[in-house]
């Protein structure tokens with residue numbers, strides 16, 4: 078008897094091989110996901126440098142040690158392969174501080190205005206460099222030590238003299254203001270929208286599953302009418318999810334700094350984007366069970382690689398405004414999270430997240446086009 | 461009028477519909493009769509443009525969108541389980557561009573006609589099988605289409621529902637063109653003005669029930685059921701069955717009015733009663749046991765048997 082049930086069950090599994098394949102490939106997929114996460118989250122410290130050195134004029138010659146030093150120092154740090162630190166020069170002190178506030182960089186090194194002057198003066202007046210960062214962050218502690226030490230080493234190498242400068246530490250006032258929790262709230266808000274993937278796909282596929290799509294097809298309905306109709310109802314679900322998440326975050330201390338309307342615009346656009354993505358999922362599934370199995374793949378990709386659960390900053394292919402487009406942008410949640418972090422934590426206006434919004438809208442249009450085409454072909458075509 | 465010409469559909473090597481030509485007149489009830497797998501559903505689905513055809517033409521006399529012309533009730537019940545009867549009728553009506561008010565009054569009218577008035581606000585999932593079938597017919601009729609296509613409307617209906625559905629379909633006749641498919645000759649016979657008999661995707665015969673029956677010749681049908689499968693015995697040379705059939709011929713009944721299907725012998729004649737005792741004697745002589753004998757009117761089943769040599773019911 079048990080044998081018969083076993084055999085029958087095996088047969089059924091094999092005949093449902095699509096689900097079977099997905100089920101058995103889920104674990105290998107996760108191994109891969111964790112590998113990538115590990116790769117992506119290898120500790121890497123990012124230092125910024127701002128050169129405020131105004132230089133000196135000696136015998137009609139303009140000398141600026143700060144800017145002369147910079148490229149070499151950058152190369153020197155990059156050549157240290159065993160030290161996971163990179164240094165980039167930032168446009169201004171204010172811009173650099175913004176980056177530190179949003180965890181895009183760990184430390185800022187400021188070369189003071191009188192740097193050249195102090196070094197070249199006869200007096201033993203050593204210039205004072207400023208190191209700025211969030212004193213409570215370990216990323217800052219490590220990178221501040223490295224940056225200071227390495228600049229010292231580099232200058233010693235160049236001049237044969239040690240300790241040519243002193244260091245002053247500036248704690249960023251936000252150290253206590255924005256904590257780790259708040260940094261994560263935008264990602265989690267977007268995650269609540271990512272979850273729409275399931276409910277939206279199911280809302281669509283249930284018509285296919287129970288065959289009622291046939292009735293709607295016979296009524297002369299067009300695919301886009303159906304999808305817009307179902308999508309709007311999912312919009313509502315999305316908005317409720319966002320507000321519940323926001324309410325939960327606010328009650329635990331999250332403080333939204335940006336305008337409410339930018340917040341609403343970004344979250345609504347993201348919901349539309351996820352609903353459009355659901356069409357693609359609906360096009361490759363046939364039943365609610367399919368959705369629950371197949372949907373895990375994109376769900377985990379979106380969760381782990383769009384920045385919702387981890388900070389990931391891959392190499393940008395090109396820039397749209399301030400936003401670096403990379404493979405991550407293929408998941409529309411990535412620009413959404415970036416936009417939401419900038420607007421609701423840093424309080425910037427919509428104009429400053431134009432790149433993100435453009436990327437988000439563009440990906441949504443692509444999802445919708447692929448989804449509509451696929452859905453029509455798979456579920457509405459007369460075969 | 462709907463005219464179908466040289467309709468074809470292949471599924472791989474299988475010709476599910478094979479060069480089928482048929483005209484359906486305005487206001488008639490046409491029954492598509494054939495055994496399971498004959499190609500009825502496939503034909504219907506091509507008619508509704510739910511399936512691409514491999515060949516042939518379908519011409520609709522009525523102009524306009526197909527969605528407005530056809531009301532379709534598929535073989536399997538398709539409904540929204542989590543909507544009440546009224547809600548889904550109104551929803552589908554709205555999909556058919558009806559105003560909410562018109563859809564609502566039409567929904568109530570149909571629920572009354574189909575004996576579902578008491579279930580107006582009940583979820584479709586909670587209805588009995590027969591009620592769900594009736595709900596499906598209501599869904600097909602919501603937009604008051606001039607052509608109603610019902611795929612096996614009586615399948616799975618309890619006798620009570622069956623009467624309701626038959627009355628409804630009859631009441632629609634004349635105002636609407638109705639196409640029903642069935643593998644039940646009784647259903648086809650009671651409902652259809654004309655019956656098209658199809659088998660293996662081919663149209664075998666089409667005509668009014670009476671004319672189809674008359675094509676078999678006049679007279680009633682004597683049906684003898686044997687204990688053994690006569691048809692099987694006949695495949696063997698010089699079996700008692702073969703000798704029995706040969707002997708019957710000598711009774712003076714024309715051979716083409718005799719047919720054998722499995723355990724049944726069917727004889728169409730005017731003179732059954734005179735020959736009855738001779739017949740039973742002949743059977744006894746060959747050692748064939750007659751289980752029962754029935755004298756009845758010719759049915760569509762007989763027509764099908766005559767056309768295919770097989771019974772409609774397998």
Ligand SMILES: Nc1ncnc2c1ncn2[C@@H]1O[C@H](COP(=O)(O)OP(=O)(O)O)[C@@H](O)[C@H]1O
Nearest residue numbers: 471474476494495496497498499500501502503
């Ligand atoms: N989608 C399909 N793919 C392959 N074969 C099919 C398909 N649909 C129907 N058939 C075959 O076509 C034949 C006719 O089927 P159908 O039209 O459903 O018969 P009926 O409705 O008369 O019972 C059957 O042999 C059936 O197995």
Ligand SMILES: [Mg+2]
Nearest residue numbers: 500501502535
């Ligand atoms: Mg059928």
